[in-house]
Amino acid sequence: MPPNPQRSSPPEGELHPLEQAVALALQGSDWRAVNVVIAVSGGADSVALLRAICRLRPLGPGDGGLIAAHYNHRLRGDEAEADARWTAETCGRLGVPCELGAAATAPASADEAAARVARHRFLLQAAHKHGARLIAAGHTRDDQAETVLHRALRGAGVAGLAGIPARRELAPGVSLVRPLLSVSRQEVESYLALLEQLYRTDATNAQPCYTRNRLRHEALPLLRSIVGPGVDGALLRLAQHASNQHAVxxxxxxxxxxxxxxxxxxxxxxxxxxxxxxxxxxxxxxxxxxxxxxxxxxxxxxxxxxxxxxxxxxxxxxxxxxxxxxxxxxxxxxxxxxxxxx
Amino acid sequence: MPPNPQRSSPPEGELHPLEQAVALALQGSDWRAVNVVIAVSGGADSVALLRAICRLRPLGPGDGGLIAAHYNHRLRGDEAEADARWTAETCGRLGVPCELGAAATAPASADEAAARVARHRFLLQAAHKHGARLIAAGHTRDDQAETVLHRALRGAGVAGLAGIPARRELAPGVSLVRPLLSVSRQEVESYLALLEQLYRTDATNAQPCYTRNRLRHEALPLLRSIVGPGVDGALLRLAQHASNQHAVxxxxxxxxxxxxxxxxxxxxxxxxxxxxxxxxxxxxxxxxxxxxxxxxxxxxxxxxxxxxxxxxxxxxxxxxxxxxxxxxxxxxxxxxxxxxxx
Known part of the structure; x- marks a missing residue:
């Protein structure tokens, strides 16, 4: 059989660095033996996580299943509906069942904390429905750096500086895991490019937290130009130090x-x-x-x-x-x- | 006697908020009983500190003396010589003896750490010469916020985040104190304007640490515009949290x-x-x-x-x-x- 000239994924057995990172992060979590809910917004990060977990799942033992779950916050009207349809179709092509959820009404204002509570409630319902013990979310190293910077600038204590935890119990027996916390957004994008995998971009940029957008698109680039490209790594080390010390x-x-x-x-x-x-x-x-x-x-x-x-x-x-x-x-x-x- | 229409300092007994902050910071340090060396670069911060300490000194008991000390790093040629002359003259008018020191040769490069070591060595010599137990330096709240941000972005641990200490022993029996750490640069400037007190500005902006200048003039203003004017206070609270937690x-x-x-x-x-x-x-x-x-x-x-x-x-x-x-x-x-x- 001639080699496929338009190879859209690495050959069997040769894992992409992003897939290796996900495998490492999930190591020891028994994830192949239990059902796993993957939170998929349709954006690059969560789609990359979905693809990586789909790639990794058949490589090991265990009979746990994968379920995608997509939540529509109703913040962006028709475009959000289109995101939901696109996500369901993409999951369908990958053979992953997809739970769709939506806010009952459009919220009066973009309240990040309230949106997170609603999303987590939906993800937990999906987990309970499918007897899943893990919920995987696509937060990246960039999200972590932004979070730590934002918390530092809001006067968080040492506990707050510890940033987004790699694993945390959402309800008894159900944990939220973030297998992409060591992966940069750039690595996510090149992984998806390699797979020729499309994803949705938030064209209105109406993300719940405007401050976060400005930190991402204005502040962090400036800080990298002043202090150097190591700024993100430094913020992650700070989070690690803070986490270790808070544990003491x-x-x-x-x-x-x-x-x-x-x-x-x-x-x-x-x-x-x-x-x-x-x-x-x-x-x-x-x-x-x-x-x-x-x-x-x-x-x-x-x-x-x-x-x-x-x-x-x-x-x-x-x-x-x-x-x-x-x-x-x-x-x-x-x-x-x-x-x-x- | 008619009131002086061009009053250049508050009336007796009525302390300016900056002077109150200095008095509070030095409280309990027995500073009126011992000789105090004041590090004076000629810039706004150190000149404000000098004026405030000169104002406060006669208001209490004790017979400790004040000595100014100015160090020329030889980074800026003729201008630095002019700073030294100006500082000596200003101290002379205030009745404060001034020790002048200078690097033996111009350094090959602007190494902040080496410059600090040389400056501290000179300040300690001045303290020993005059039997001083305290050395006062003019670091402000703005310096503290910049330091904490810079350290966070360089991946400091929790101890490093604690920032500039208000008091630290430089040698047995000689402590460095920073009585302006709760005062902003803006408060320093309005205090000096009220006193009609001139100061030297670093026209070449050739400060030892270029990164610090960019954090001050570019990054912090942007971060204030994104997160709000509370950014400096948040960084100071972070330093305080880190300091408390590091103490544990x-x-x-x-x-x-x-x-x-x-x-x-x-x-x-x-x-x-x-x-x-x-x-x-x-x-x-x-x-x-x-x-x-x-x-x-x-x-x-x-x-x-x-x-x-x-x-x-x-x-x-x-x-x-x-x-x-x-x-x-x-x-x-x-x-x-x-x-x-x-």
Whole structure:
């Protein structure tokens, strides 16, 4: 048989560097044995992820299936409908079933956080429907660099600087993984060019976060021209350092929390004497862990709120006060008690 | 007596906000009781610091003196000579003696680190000559924001992100303080305008670090326009978070170092078993503390070198190797031994 002159993918057994990166990122996740939902917007990143996972899936054992899931935020009218149709067709050609979801109504404004919550809810529904244990999303190294820069410029703490996690549990037994975090957008584009794989571009550029677009298209190119092309790598190393260091703090706080904090029903009771003399970052992390463990909403909690709560752990005296999420904080017999107001 | 219509300074007792910031920053430093060297380049920041300290000095007790010190790096020829003359004259008018120093020869290239070492050496000489315990330098909030951004973009760890310290020991008994770190460059300029105080501007813009100039004049204005005017404050909060969090790590590492590391003559011997199971950032900080305590040079140690040294604390087996600064690392009976090669 003559060789195919218009080869559209590397020969069997020879993995493209992007595919190698995905294989490495998914290593140890048992991904071939479980069903995997792939979040596909139709953009370059998610289409590259879809193609790479489709290529890798048959190369190993296990009988897990692949399911694509596409969510229409209804931010861009007809064009978004066309993205959904295109994504479903592309998945069909690859033999991957595709779940389509859409917001009930067009949102009044482009609220990035609300959009993410809605998208994650849809992805979780798709995962539950198909008994999937993993949801894979196409965030790249460029997304990570932008995120870290954006958080640094918004005054994030060390935990926030850790950036987008490579893996995180979205619900019990269902984890979100990002196998492209080590891959640049440029590598994504050359992979797709090699495969002659088309993808959708967001022509209106009406992405939820305008700030992010300007950081991507204006700020990062300028910073690369000033400091050098290593800027992206530097931001990723920073994220790694911050992540490592936050883990140290988190472990320490966790040990102190087990010693000093106890949960009774809906309320936390923190024995302040046990925590006497601990540094402020450890105390703050103890508070955050209690809050998270209780499942209280964190969106309304600003840096100033966390500081106020932390200060209540060491203040000589402290009036009762309420925090966002309707949580009341008060001193009872020298212990700090956190409880829902209703 | 009629009021002076061209009042060039606030009335007695009414401190300008910049002067209040300097007073607050120097609070508790016993600065009125000891001699203080003020580093004066002739630029707006250092001249504002000089004026503020001159204003504050007579308002409290203590008989410490003020000495200005100006260093000519010989990077800018005749203009630098004129800066030195202008600084000496300005100090003379304020009744502050001024020490002038200069590099022996013009440096071949603008090496920021070498320039800083030379300047600090001169400032320390001036401090020793006058028995001064404090050296005050005019770094501002803008310098801090630039430093944090620059370090983030160069991939600094959490310790590096902590930015310029407000106080640091330069030599036993002599500390460098930066009382303007909470003051913006704009506040400096309006303070000097109010005083009708002139200052020197670096007309050639040939500052040692070209990157810093571009971050100041191009990157930060763009980032403020994208993310908002809060960018500088966010970078300062990040520095504060990083500093607090690094302090936690540093304290933990210090305790483990006392337990596991012992210094015999010129060498450190680290009992690896005592450190088993500790997270990597703690192990790395233990290594850094040993290194610093021994007074070994840190300039040549890159991130990769620190990682290699840290890895030797946990590696099953490890060949001896040398690190920059001519330090040999080897395993002896399960302990890691660090010693100068000669």
């Amino acid at each position: 703090l988190s472990d320490a706080a966790s040990a102190w929390r087990r010693l000093a904090a106890s949960r009774v029903g809906q309320q936390w009771r923190i024995d302040r004497r046990q925590l006497a003399g601990l540094p402020e970052p450890v105390l703050c992390e103890v508070c955050r862990q209690c809050w998270r463990a209780a499942g209280w909403p964190q969106q309304g909690m600003t840096e100033a709120h966390w500081r106020r709560l932390t200060a209540a752990l060491t203040a000589d005296d402290c009036e009762a006060f309420d925090l966002p999420g309707a949580i009341n904080v008060r001193l009872v017999d020298g212990a700090l008690v956190l409880a829902p107001t209703k | 790590l540093s304290d933990a590492a210090s305790a483990w170092r006392r337990l596991a590391a012992s210094r015999v003559g010129q060498q450190w011997r680290i009992d690896r078993r005592q450190l088993a199971g500790l997270p990597e950032p703690v192990l790395c900080e233990v290594c850094r503390q040993c290194w610093r305590a021994a007074g070994w040079p840190q300039q040549g140690m890159t991130e990769a070198h620190w990682r290699r040294l840290t890895a030797a604390l946990t590696a099953d087996d490890c060949e001896a190797f040398d690190l920059p600064g001519a330090i040999n690392v080897r395993l002896v009976d399960g302990a890691l031994v660090l010693a100068p090669t000669k």
